[in-house]
Amino acid sequence: MEIRLFNHCYYLLPLFIFLLSTLPLTISIGINYGQVADNLRDPKDVLPLLRSINVTKVKLYDTNPKILKAFAHTGIEFTVGLPDKYITDLANSTSSAIHWLKSNIIPYLPGTNITSITVGNEVLTGKDAANVDSLLPAMESLHTALHKLHLDGRISVTTPYSLDILDSSYPPSSSTFKPDVKPYMAKILPFMWKTKSPFLINAYPYFAYKSDPTGVKIDYVLFESTDSGVVDSTTNLKYDNMLFAQVDAVRAAIVSVLGKKKGGELEVRVSETGWPSKGDVDEKGATKENARKYNGNLMKLVDKEKKGTPMAPHVALEVYIFAVFNENLKPGPTSERNYGLFKPDGTPAYDFGLKLLKKNSTDSLNNSRLTGVGNLTSPTPSPAPTPSLDLNRTSSAHKVSNCFGSLIELVVPAILLVVLSPSW
Numbered sequence: 001m002e003i004r005l006f007n008h009c010y011y012l013l014p015l016f017i018f019l020l021s022t023l024p025l026t027i028s029i030g031i032n033y034g035q036v037a038d039n040l041r042d043p044k045d046v047l048p049l050l051r052s053i054n055v056t057k058v059k060l061y062d063t064n065p066k067i068l069k070a071f072a073h074t075g076i077e078f079t080v081g082l083p084d085k086y087i088t089d090l091a092n093s094t095s096s097a098i099h100w101l102k103s104n105i106i107p108y109l110p111g112t113n114i115t116s117i118t119v120g121n122e123v124l125t126g127k128d129a130a131n132v133d134s135l136l137p138a139m140e141s142l143h144t145a146l147h148k149l150h151l152d153g154r155i156s157v158t159t160p161y162s163l164d165i166l167d168s169s170y171p172p173s174s175s176t177f178k179p180d181v182k183p184y185m186a187k188i189l190p191f192m193w194k195t196k197s198p199f200l201i202n203a204y205p206y207f208a209y210k211s212d213p214t215g216v217k218i219d220y221v222l223f224e225s226t227d228s229g230v231v232d233s234t235t236n237l238k239y240d241n242m243l244f245a246q247v248d249a250v251r252a253a254i255v256s257v258l259g260k261k262k263g264g265e266l267e268v269r270v271s272e273t274g275w276p277s278k279g280d281v282d283e284k285g286a287t288k289e290n291a292r293k294y295n296g297n298l299m300k301l302v303d304k305e306k307k308g309t310p311m312a313p314h315v316a317l318e319v320y321i322f323a324v325f326n327e328n329l330k331p332g333p334t335s336e337r338n339y340g341l342f343k344p345d346g347t348p349a350y351d352f353g354l355k356l357l358k359k360n361s362t363d364s365l366n367n368s369r370l371t372g373v374g375n376l377t378s379p380t381p382s383p384a385p386t387p388s389l390d391l392n393r394t395s396s397a398h399k400v401s402n403c404f405g406s407l408i409e410l411v412v413p414a415i416l417l418v419v420l421s422p423s424w
């Protein structure tokens with residue numbers, strides 16, 4: 001927290017300290033910092049927001065210098081993105097890769113802790129055939145360049161996939177890649193294994209619910225199942241939430257290509273997941289209450305309980321929530337512009353009233369383990385929210401100049417924390 005915020009408001013200090021001292025600040029989770037908006041707060045104002053929810057890992061879709069500079073020496077770990085448009089360039093040339101690294105990564109090291117670079121976003125299921133063919137060569141070229149710069153031990157090269165790469169996904173253990181994806185995976189996966197690169201999947205149980213709100217149980221997608229779990233009859237593993245079933249479907253597909261030993265050694269991360277707090281009339285389930293439940297329960301599961309998925313129960317699952325902000329320039333249905341935990345001005349996107357603040361620890365997740373019905377994954381997973389491109393960002397760091405503003409700025413994230421917090 002930045003003390004300067006208290007300039008004219010020191011009489012509020014005891015309140016803040018009281019609030020903060022009573023909060024269980026134990027969440028450690030990743031978040032996607034998308035910037036397809038023209039009204040976002042300045043990056044330096046974002047750090048306190050992330051700290052307030054104990055985010056320690058940030059994923060960018062680009063290498064925005066303002067953000068990478070603002071987050072130097074903060075302890076935040078970064079996954080940054082090489083945008084799609086550079087993929088074909090890098091594919092043929094290590095020197096292009098070195099040039100890109102020297103312009104976009106090296107200047108921020110070691111102050112900013114960049115640990116991973118994603119090559120494009122959901123390239124394999126995208127429409128650009130040249131990029132599809134260039135994906136692995138670009139990843140290899142980037143890795144070779146990192147090696148030459150002695151950075152390959154510190155920075156991994158990976159790429160996020162959409163769940164659309166899967167053919168069947170039920171039951172999870174018999175999941176496979178789509179026939180047109182498989183030949184690419186057959187080459188990419190050995191590279192990823194060899195270079196210890198994490199496998200990134202963008203997974204949105206929300207899409208499954210939206211596409212079949214009567215068939216898919218809302219409790220199952222919101223981590224609040226009350227009835228008996230969905231059992232994978234091949235493995236006898238029990239699933240009480242859809243996200244974990246989706247992740248294990250991905251694990252099984254990887255094993256189908258790499259084999260059990262190597263496949264099991266590849267780390268799977270959820271590079272995007274989330275829930276919109278608002279949608280069009282035909283976007284069932286896109287409500288603040290559901291968004292609060294999805295993200296809150298997820299944080300609890302992953303960070304507090306340190307739960308792995310049934311296929312890898314002892315492996316902590318790294319998850320990046322989508323996203324920090326509602327992004328006003330994203331195309332598509334209303335939900336696309338409402339995935340943020342925060343509004344552009346830094347106040348929480350959900351209606352966190354005092355009623356919720358007082359909510360006792362009749363912990364919704366606990367009341368309601370085990371599970372639902374319906375298919376484990378969406379039959380036709382929708383495309384993930386469109387990746388952030390580097391559109392114009394005129395960060396209108398709108399200065400809060402009165403105490404009420406400061407109060408909002410500090411207390412509201414605190415309330416958000418309380419509401420999302422597992423053990424309040």
Ligand SMILES: *[C@@H]1O[C@H](CO)[C@@H](O)[C@H](O)[C@H]1NC(C)=O
Pocket residue numbers: 024025026027028054
């Ligand atoms: C954030 O979470 C991590 C991991 O659970 C924990 O070690 C750390 O103390 C938390 N930070 C704060 C400020 O509580």
Ligand SMILES: *[C@@H]1O[C@H](CO)[C@@H](O)[C@H](O)[C@H]1NC(C)=O
Pocket residue numbers: 088089091092
């Ligand atoms: C990359 O190499 C392929 C063949 O190796 C060639 O067809 C393509 O035009 C090259 N692309 C660029 C950008 O040089």
Ligand SMILES: *[C@@H]1O[C@H](CO)[C@@H](O)[C@H](O)[C@H]1NC(C)=O
Pocket residue numbers: 075077110113115
């Ligand atoms: C960067 O993040 C990695 C992974 O969490 C960690 O191991 C490393 O110590 C961090 N480096 C710095 C300089 O903080």
Ligand SMILES: *[C@@H]1O[C@H](CO)[C@@H](O)[C@H](O)[C@H]1NC(C)=O
Pocket residue numbers: 170212215216374375379
């Ligand atoms: C679940 O999948 C089965 C077969 O894969 C299909 O027949 C059924 O309609 C699906 N149910 C829902 C709710 O999607």
Ligand SMILES: *[C@@H]1O[C@H](CO)[C@@H](O)[C@H](O)[C@H]1NC(C)=O
Pocket residue numbers: 358360361
């Ligand atoms: C909260 O829970 C505690 C114990 O579980 C109980 O004693 C207390 O009355 C509850 N408070 C409210 C406001 O419900």
Ligand SMILES: *[C@@H]1O[C@H](CO)[C@@H](O)[C@H](O)[C@H]1NC(C)=O
Pocket residue numbers: 361362363366367
């Ligand atoms: C939560 O679950 C644990 C273990 O299942 C149980 O011991 C505990 O009483 C539960 N707490 C609540 C509030 O239901």
Ligand SMILES: *[C@@H]1O[C@H](CO)[C@@H](O)[C@H](O)[C@H]1NC(C)=O
Pocket residue numbers: 392393394
């Ligand atoms: C934002 O982008 C639009 C179209 O790309 C452009 O017309 C406009 O001038 C840009 N605004 C700023 C502030 O860069």
